[in-house]
Amino acid sequence: MGQHFLTAAEKHCLDALTGRLIPSDEYGPGAPEAGVTTFIDRQLAGFFGRGDRWYMQAPFRDGIPGQGYQSEHAPAQLYRRALASLDAFCRATFGGRLYAELETEAQDELLRQMEAGDLSLEGVSAETFFGLLWENTIEGFFCDPLYGGNRDMVGWKLVGFPGARYDYRDVLDHNGAPVRLEPVGLMGGPQWRVD
Secondary structure (H helix, E strand, O other): OOOOOOOHHHHHHHHHHHHHHOOOEOOEOOOOOOOHHHHHHHHHHOHHHHOOOOOOOOOOOOOOHHHOOOOOOOHHHHHHHHHHHHHHHHHHHOOOOOHHHOOHHHHHHHHHHHHHOOOOEOOEOHHHHHHHHHHHHHHHHHOOHHHOOOHHHHHHHHHOOOEOOOOOHHHOOOOOOOOOOOOEEOOEOHHHOOO
């Protein structure tokens, strides 16, 4: 479904990045298993990636955090440049290894440096990239599965969100007891499938 933007190498790097932001643990699958890279890939291939609905004309000045995304690069360009620059930095710093090939401790330290603005990536702001990556990772983990992320509704199950249900009339009289419903997406739920 949908177009694709990322190359295989970019997907490999992005899986590793998102996998450190939301790792698999005792609570459930992480971002790669939830399809976050697929979600981001589809977003970058569309109007979001091109920045079609954003003002992207010069001059570019440093904004304040409350102003949101501030970059001369549309999101797709920012991802393409940042992923290439991050892998180039890792090859030069870690004996030819890519970000995805590093130990998790090294990956986490690079993410911390990116978030703090302490990592210098060629041609892009690591801090700006980290902010967009973090935002898109959360979106992909908790979006409706229709958009490619939240595979098997793992994000919704993690937080107990019942999804996009038509109504809740059948559970109105619960007398204060917890209501636990299997999540349902815009395309339905597993129990709706006809095989």
